[in-house]
Amino acid sequence: MTVLTLNQASEIVDAALGHARELGLRPLTVTVLDPGGHPLVVKREEKAGILRPQIAHAKAWGSLGTGQGGAAGARHATRDPAFFAALASISEGRIASSKGGVLIRDEAGDLLGSIGVSGDRPDNDEAVALFGIEKAGLVADAG
Template sequence: MADVTLEQARNIVAAALSKGRDLGLKPLTVVVLDSGGHMRAVEREDGAAPGRIEIAGGKAYGAVMLGMGGRAQMERAEAQAYFIAAANGALGGRMVPVPGGVLVKDGERVIGAVGISGDASDQDEAAALAGIEAAGLAAQP
């Protein structure tokens, strides 16, 4: 498989939003990108602030462009802030290096990324993981 398909992206979004409702999370925005960082699907729940699209997109973009999920990026930023600052500059300031950006994998191959914003970053990540798992794919936070 070359990239996350539209059907998989839609399934990820639906399952992630469902998980958010099950957990009682604040309104979420879910962005699914392909392996080149291009948008495959996006949904912003009623009540979610409009800026959440860019935040969720930044979480996913950083994950797919660096090949590491948002949790790993945050840990790297804590250990080597200069690296994440430089990478974010090189990527046009589009990264949001916190949990909630999760790589989507088919086996060992990265086929895309999911970014979620709306609640606490750990909760956003939980919804992303649930969405990816529901689509039958592997996740790397």
């Protein structure tokens, strides 16, 4: 099984932030976690809201915890809000089921970690997450 390196995680974050600047998005925070939910890289742009690091972490952590990208989690939360309220309680508030949380896989499909992006609209957060992962030559699993 492949391991997500610090260099790869940094490349993902930098590519995501660079793409966000090209698109003219609001200031973002981007977090990459290893499969155990531990941060490898966290970057918060100047003027990003003070809760953005926690939100980005919760998006990435929620994807790892549920085993699916935030897009799938958001759809599921719409269909079964009571279940996701329970997940929020079980996780002690550490989970956010929203676009912008994406699993990172290698070409064989093995889980390497996750990314969480927060600061703009969920669709835009997800778009830059996907861009960063793909730019690093890895496989994005948004759900």
